[in-house]
Amino acid sequence: MPKARKNTQNSNIIMKANSYIFQTSDLLYHALGESFKDSVSRVERQGWKIHIALPGGSTPHKFFQYLSGPISDEINWNVIHFYWGDERCVPPDHPDSNYGMTNKALLNKIDIPKYNIHRIYGESEPEKEVLRYSEEIRANVPSNNQNLPQFDWIILGLGTDGHTASLFPHISLSSTTKQICTIATQPQSGQKRISLTLSILNNAKHISFLVTGKSKAQVVASILNEDPERYKYPAANVAPSRGILEWYLDQEAGAFL
């Protein structure tokens, strides 16, 4: 991957192939928010819907707060359908719930139709929910010519161990499965998760990693500097076959690029 170069238009951004490194996380959220707004406006002009899978964890919280701020008045929430890339198998009011975090930071502050929100039922039995959520995705997200649901946009986080969604290291990662969702186990806590599969991630039209903080710098560098060992990290296997892949990083996360 070519060496990083400064973006001539804006000295606050360094661009490297498909990654953008922002001097501050606020500049990052502004840029990703503008991309979000532009994508929704484009879909709205075409009279279509946009199906977006959101990340979990703590990183997206500030981005969701940004989206619920003044920019929310410039976004037509009616054309957006929200899903999650993964969910912890806990009730929606549990502090670990990705839906719960998103609801507090964004969903209950915007005027989005309830039927546009496709949460994973973390409170349900994983073996049942993995099937139900797969069917909900299949019923709502248009499929490509291989009959695999194709998200318009999937925003992903990155763990320090290189996991993304709930695809953790040392699990078998099939990028050819027709499975839409899978049951995963968080390796340290044993917590059950429901996650999109790698093949669904790689079938998306557009994937953005949203990564901040110095704790992620090493794994980001391994992946983006094309370390030969990088494929041991599930996130390094995310490569949409016919879509856009980009990384939104703050300076700390991009420190070793």
Ligand code: 6PG
């Ligand atoms: C989750 C996520 C997971 C997350 C990373 C980073 O449910 O935890 O989907 O993939 O994005 O673990 O988490 P932080 O943003 O908290 O560092």
